[in-house]
Amino acid sequence: MTTDAPLVELLPNVKAFIGEKRKMLIDGKWVTAKSGEFFEVVNPATGEVIAHAPSGGKADVDAAVAAAKRAFESGPWGKITPAERGKIIWRIGDLIMKYQEELAQLEALDNGKPISVARAADVVLAAELFQYMAGWCTKLDGRVLNLSVPYTPGVEYHAYTRREPVGVVAQIIPWNFPLLMAAWKLGPALASGCTVVMKLAEETPLSGLKLAEIMQEAGVPDGAVNIITGFGETCGAPLAAHPDVAKVAFTGSTEVGKLIARAASNDLKKVTLELGGKSPNIILNDADLNIAIPSAANAIFFNHGQCCCAGSRLFIQEGVYDEVVAGIAEIARNMKVGPGLDPTTEMGPLVSQVQFDRVSGFLKSGIDQGASFAAGGARVGDKGYFVAPTVITNVREDMKVYQEEIFGPVVTATRFKDADDELLRMANDTIYGLGGGVYTRDISKAHKIAARIRTGTVWINTYNIFDASMPFGGFKQSGWGREMGVEVFNNYLETKSVCVGLG
Ligand code: ADP
Numbered sequence: 448m449t450t451d452a453p454l455v456e457l458l459p460n461v462k463a464f465i466g467e468k469r470k471m472l473i474d475g476k477w478v479t480a481k482s483g484e485f486f487e488v489v490n491p492a493t494g495e496v497i498a499h500a501p502s503g504g505k506a507d508v509d510a511a512v513a514a515a516k517r518a519f520e521s522g523p524w525g526k527i528t529p530a531e532r533g534k535i536i537w538r539i540g541d542l543i544m545k546y547q548e549e550l551a552q553l554e555a556l557d558n559g560k561p562i563s564v565a566r567a568a569d570v571v572l573a574a575e576l577f578q579y580m581a582g583w584c585t586k587l588d589g590r591v592l593n594l595s596v597p598y599t600p601g602v603e604y605h606a607y608t609r610r611e612p613v614g615v616v617a618q619i620i621p622w623n624f625p626l627l628m629a630a631w632k633l634g635p636a637l638a639s640g641c642t643v644v645m646k647l648a649e650e651t652p653l654s655g656l657k658l659a660e661i662m663q664e665a666g667v668p669d670g671a672v673n674i675i676t677g678f679g680e681t682c683g684a685p686l687a688a689h690p691d692v693a694k695v696a697f698t699g700s701t702e703v704g705k706l707i708a709r710a711a712s713n714d715l716k717k718v719t720l721e722l723g724g725k726s727p728n729i730i731l732n733d734a735d736l737n738i739a740i741p742s743a744a745n746a747i748f749f750n751h752g753q754c755c756c757a758g759s760r761l762f763i764q765e766g767v768y769d770e771v772v773a774g775i776a777e778i779a780r781n782m783k784v785g786p787g788l789d790p791t792t793e794m795g796p797l798v799s800q801v802q803f804d805r806v807s808g809f810l811k812s813g814i815d816q817g818a819s820f821a822a823g824g825a826r827v828g829d830k831g832y833f834v835a836p837t838v839i840t841n842v843r844e845d846m847k848v849y850q851e852e853i854f855g856p857v858v859t860a861t862r863f864k865d866a867d868d869e870l871l872r873m874a875n876d877t878i879y880g881l882g883g884g885v886y887t888r889d890i891s892k893a894h895k896i897a898a899r900i901r902t903g904t905v906w907i908n909t910y911n912i913f914d915a916s917m918p919f920g921g922f923k924q925s926g927w928g929r930e931m932g933v934e935v936f937n938n939y940l941e942t943k944s945v946c947v948g949l950g
Pocket residue numbers: 619620621622646647648649677678679680682683684685687698699700701703704706707
């Protein structure tokens with residue numbers, strides 16, 4: 448089903464923002480790339496160019512890292528009190544809400560996501576993330592230790608740990624949640640007292656550049672956060688390899704995650720990676736289907752399936768298989784597919800021609816390998832990057848659509864007989880380990896299965912619930928480390944032991 452409501456009228460500020468060639472934020476100044484080059488930003492609903500952003504390269508990376516290094520070593524960020532830091536970070540959250548409509552419009556225009564979702568989820572979650580992290584600034588304490596040193600009898604010691612920021616952090620983010628991914632990474636880095644160079648995704652630089660303005664308005668000092676734009680190989684790669692970067696935080700594909708880990712290994716930088724997924728979503732015979740069917744549809748169709756934790760492999764017990772497949776297929780057929788700026792849109796376009804071609808290739812491989820389609824399977828319309836929400840049946844384990852991350856609104860439905868070891872084998876038979884779900888009314892089964900799914904998050908009778916307090920990240924090739932929650936600080940703080948001889 449396609450939409451036909453009038454598009455949201457862009458705010459004058461948004462028109463002005465996209466009408467002007469954008470600049471990047473380095474050392475508190477708005478600058479163009481040293482090369483003078485720009486790249487085009489495309490509206491995925493139409494394929495038309497809507498804005499221009501600087502094509503940053505190695506020279507710009509060097510300038511940004513130098514600014515972040517100065518700000519770390521002698522700038523005010525490390526010297527102000529934790530409470531002051533917390534107030535600035537809290538203010539970023541307040542200002543995100545002040546500019547919420549502007550941000551939501553930029554996100555819908557640039558990424559293609561429904562504006563209703565950008566308003567209700569991306570923007571609000573980004574604001575909350577900063578405010579959750581603001582509270583941690585005053586609570587990142589060390590411990591006092593009780594030593595029992597056996598080889599210095601009679602000598603007493605006072606020993607304690609300090610938790611200190613790792614230093615300059617490089618952050619490289621993807622295009623699927625441009626604002627929210629920036630928030631997930633910037634919030635904890637700033638709360639820890641680190642300084643940052645963030646490279647935005649070349650597909651979706653707009654909301655991150657607006658966030659950079661917001662950070663200045665909130666009082667983040669010059670150089671503490673530098674936000675740059677450019678391509679992966681020419682801007683991301685020199686950033687990940689820069690000798691003055693102490694830690695790299697990356698979200699994106701597993702393929703690029705491996706390149707980053709290699710680049711960072713030269714000087715043993717700390718690395719955290721939030722990568723791909725092929726998440727299993729299990730529905731048992733005794734599930735409440737009024738919950739399970741819409742939730743499993745949301746697990747794959749939310750954000751057009753462009754979620755690293757999308758519930759893309761559905762396992763349905765045989766007693767409810769037909770009903771669940773029919774239910775999800777009906778939701779798929781009735782979803783309103785249209786431009787992000789149409790307020791009635793439930794699913795927008797894929798982000799780019801590249802992603803459109805990739806997902807279309809997977810659909811073709813499904814057809815070639817003998818899969819059936821209970822819904823979808825093709826593009827929608829003839830312009831923009833729209834793909835119909837798709838439910839694939841007759842799935843075999845050797846099919847590409849079952850094995851590989853599609854990153855589009857495409858789910859495979861596999862029937863199983865018993866909730867036994869074989870089910871868990873199938874669920875865990877993937878190189879990834881990011882998300883997973885189980886739907887049942889039996890609490891024992893729910894917790895037993897949750898414990899055996901080898902992923903960083905398992906949802907029970909729900910899916911795609913995120914909260915700043917809940918750690919998120921992957922087992923296996925889905926990544927290293929966790930975002931959010933108190934666990935995220937393991938990535939941004941070093942622990943120093945201080946030991947005093949008391950005689
Ligand atoms: P996707 O495949 O979903 O587009 P990528 O992993 O390619 O995701 O991109 C995620 C982010 O990583 C983007 O900001 C992109 O520019 C960046 N990137 C891509 N290639 C590299 C690279 N070789 N080194 C560093 N960053 C890169």
